[in-house]
Amino acid sequence: MKIIAIANQKGGVGKTTTAVNLAACLAAKGKQILLLDLDPQANATSALGITDTEGKSMYEPLIGQAAAADHILATRFDNLWIIPGDINLAGAEIEVARQEDHLTRLRTAMEPLRNHAPLDFAIMDCPPSLGILMTNALAAADEILVPIQCEYFALEGLSKIDNIIHQIADSGVNPGLTLAGIIMTMFDVRTNLSNQVVAEVRKHFGERVYHTMVPRTVRLGEAPSFGKPILEYEPVGAGAIAYNALAKEFIARHPQG
Numbered sequence: 001m002k003i004i005a006i007a008n009q010k011g012g013v014g015k016t017t018t019a020v021n022l023a024a025c026l027a028a029k030g031k032q033i034l035l036l037d038l039d040p041q042a043n044a045t046s047a048l049g050i051t052d053t054e055g056k057s058m059y060e061p062l063i064g065q066a067a068a069a070d071h072i073l074a075t076r077f078d079n080l081w082i083i084p085g086d087i088n089l090a091g092a093e094i095e096v097a098r099q100e101d102h103l104t105r106l107r108t109a110m111e112p113l114r115n116h117a118p119l120d121f122a123i124m125d126c127p128p129s130l131g132i133l134m135t136n137a138l139a140a141a142d143e144i145l146v147p148i149q150c151e152y153f154a155l156e157g158l159s160k161i162d163n164i165i166h167q168i169a170d171s172g173v174n175p176g177l178t179l180a181g182i183i184m185t186m187f188d189v190r191t192n193l194s195n196q197v198v199a200e201v202r203k204h205f206g207e208r209v210y211h212t213m214v215p216r217t218v219r220l221g222e223a224p225s226f227g228k229p230i231l232e233y234e235p236v237g238a239g240a241i242a243y244n245a246l247a248k249e250f251i252a253r254h255p256q257g
């Protein structure tokens, strides 16, 4: 199993939308997927229509009171599993920070899943901060996927996260960590700004930028309030087409996954 962190310290860039819909599209293509909701807001969890998750999140495994495997729930979708988010994760920021191994708690908790579960990918939805949960996700991940909103200050945020990735890699905690992919979200074909931002990000990051771009569509914004991934909410619309294409490109970029 490969562990992928969907991360960006900025909120509202499409992390959760990408985590949920990439996970659902990969599962629909037959990959065995574990979606790991690390955000105390639990938006990825509710976006799949899953509620009443208190006590079932990664919080207990993080503080050493449960095994991660025991917190995996089935979803109503084939091949898609979840460790949901809940508000207790907010407490992990404080409690885990006190521990000596505070950077590697998640890595340790995920280790048994890495080899024994019949999973292809774990997709982690990170909270929008540089706190303990996000740094733990970066320390646990094989690679980072960064969604970037097609807007003016995109590059600034990217260099920040790139620096953090290098720090974590250099610390020896996770030496193999890479910023493997950048996904341009909320692309608006009608604006010059979107096109300029994409061109600039591509100039700096080259092939690491996914060819597939996610357009801004009303339906993608609506789907979570119905507890549905876009594949289910509007299977033939532009959002589903984009996330299906993204899943296909992801699989092509992970030939042994």
Ligand SMILES: Nc1ncnc2c1ncn2[C@@H]1O[C@H](COP(=O)(O)OP(=O)(O)O)[C@@H](O)[C@H]1O
Pocket (backbone or CB within 6 Å): 010, 011, 012, 013, 014, 015, 016, 017, 018, 043, 128, 185, 186, 187, 214, 215, 216, 217, 218, 220, 221, 222, 224
């Ligand atoms: N491609 C898109 N088109 C329209 N709305 C989107 C799109 N992607 C995300 N949204 C909406 O924008 C908001 C922020 O997206 P979200 O995925 O929650 O970002 P993050 O997890 O980075 O905070 C949400 O309300 C979401 O439904």
Ligand SMILES: [Mg+2]
Pocket (backbone or CB within 6 Å): 015, 016, 017, 039, 043, 126, 127, 128
């Ligand atoms: Mg989010």
